Amino acid sequence: MLRIPMTPELSLRDAQHAILDRITLLAPENTPLPRALGRISAVSLKSTVPKPAFDQSTRDGYAVAAVPASVLGRNDLVSLRLAGEVAAGDLDRLTVRRGEAVRIMTGAMLPAGTKRVIPCEACREEERGRIAIPATAFGEPCRFIRKRGSTLAAGRVLVPQGRSIRPDHLLSLGENNYTDLPVFRQPRVTVLCTGSELVVPGTRARRGQKISGNSLLLGGLLAECGAESFNQGTVRDQVDDIAGALTAGLAARPRLILTTGGMGPGRYDLMEQVVERLGGIIIYRALQVRPGRATLFALLGNIPLFALPGPPPAVRLLFHELVAPALRKMQGRHRVYPRPLKARLTETVQIKKRGRLNLKGAVLSLEKDRLRARPAAATEAMNGILLLPASSRRFEKGTEVTAHLVGRAAALF
Numbered sequence: 001m002l003r004i005p006m007t008p009e010l011s012l013r014d015a016q017h018a019i020l021d022r023i024t025l026l027a028p029e030n031t032p033l034p035r036a037l038g039r040i041s042a043v044s045l046k047s048t049v050p051k052p053a054f055d056q057s058t059r060d061g062y063a064v065a066a067v068p069a070s071v072l073g074r075n076d077l078v079s080l081r082l083a084g085e086v087a088a089g090d091l092d093r094l095t096v097r098r099g100e101a102v103r104i105m106t107g108a109m110l111p112a113g114t115k116r117v118i119p120c121e122a123c124r125e126e127e128r129g130r131i132a133i134p135a136t137a138f139g140e141p142c143r144f145i146r147k148r149g150s151t152l153a154a155g156r157v158l159v160p161q162g163r164s165i166r167p168d169h170l171l172s173l174g175e176n177n178y179t180d181l182p183v184f185r186q187p188r189v190t191v192l193c194t195g196s197e198l199v200v201p202g203t204r205a206r207r208g209q210k211i212s213g214n215s216l217l218l219g220g221l222l223a224e225c226g227a228e229s230f231n232q233g234t235v236r237d238q239v240d241d242i243a244g245a246l247t248a249g250l251a252a253r254p255r256l257i258l259t260t261g262g263m264g265p266g267r268y269d270l271m272e273q274v275v276e277r278l279g280g281i282i283i284y285r286a287l288q289v290r291p292g293r294a295t296l297f298a299l300l301g302n303i304p305l306f307a308l309p310g311p312p313p314a315v316r317l318l319f320h321e322l323v324a325p326a327l328r329k330m331q332g333r334h335r336v337y338p339r340p341l342k343a344r345l346t347e348t349v350q351i352k353k354r355g356r357l358n359l360k361g362a363v364l365s366l367e368k369d370r371l372r373a374r375p376a377a378a379t380e381a382m383n384g385i386l387l388l389p390a391s392s393r394r395f396e397k398g399t400e401v402t403a404h405l406v407g408r409a410a411a412l413f
Contacts, residue, residue: 045157052146058146289357
């Protein structure tokens with residue numbers, strides 16, 4: 001193994017930077033518009049046509065031309081000749097002249113010469129094809145015309161580069177005649193769980209064994225990050241078995257490898273030996289974070305390897321803080337790290353030891369325009385992480401702490 005000198009434990013921030021320095025952007029590909037939801041735009045997508053594409057009416061009524069100045073200020077009715085009708089979708093453009101009115105529907109193209117649209121409820125149709133309109137209507141502000149390009153000019157950015165395609169984007173892109181989009185490729189990730197005591201879900205666990213759900217957890221977390229997971233199952237706590245499984249996984253040409261287990265003090269701290277066996281480079285082997293003391297980041301050739309601890313709470317927390325930013329960078333996301341937020345604790349939080357940054361799964365909620373936080377219960381889905389400083393073991397109710405949103409919300413906020 002190409003070794004690097006034994007380094008002190010890295011802070012969370014230094015570890016994140018060390019990871020991202022070694023992550024490369026994936027190449028873009030074209031995908032059909034209906035399948036682009038959630039993908040990351042590889043270019044800034046701009047409007048190709050103005051919106052609206054033509055001057056149009058916003059009410060059912062009558063399009064009229066200019067009237068003589070003598071009409072303004074009168075309180076009687078002005079009689080105009082009905083010169084035609086235009087409905088939404090009509091392609092032939094009519095012309096309205098002074099002394100005429102054209103019946104028009106909402107969304108229809110304005111006749112040439114139109115100066116204002118008078119709503120139909122203000123008008124009265126007379127005999128012999130004439131329309132009576134109050135003279136006062138000609139002096140009111142012109143509110144019922146939407147000019148070409150007034151909502152959106154051609155060339156305006158609809159989706160910036162590095163942003164996720166949302167349902168509203170599909171609407172606006174479709175309206176601008178996009179049929180396929182250049183998006184960054186989705187990373188393929190190999191997942192391997194290690195542990196001689198582990199059996200897969202659906203298997204009856206014998207005495208001394210336990211059912212492992214880490215592969216399911218990681219599969220869900222990877223899907224939330226827009227990645228495709230390839231589950232290699234579980235292997236025993238043996239260097240040969242782990243190295244063999246990872247060699248097979250590398251043959252599938254993943255862009256990233258995730259393992260759980262095989263870390264920690266003792267004789268079953270195996271992942272460093274596995275990296276040595278495979279000729280990899282270790283970037284760090286411990287963090288000034290709890291959980292995180294027993295974690296490792298390495299390169300197998302040019303493939304990043306995250307070796308996470310086995311306990312699911314640690315897997316979940318370290319995935320969000322270390323792996324998710326790497327996946328976002330691979331896919332060209334505009335925002336890689338979650339935005340630090342300030343939240344007040346709704347209950348007192350006690351931690352076991354101080355001296356390290358403590359990560360704790362949390363439930364965040366907005367109450368009276370203030371962000372509140374509490375630790376997530378064991379069976380509760382968390383939507384945030386508390387970053388509790390190393391200086392204290394006890395954080396009283398009402399204390400303001402730093403928090404991160406996790407999952408899809410983290411990339412959007």
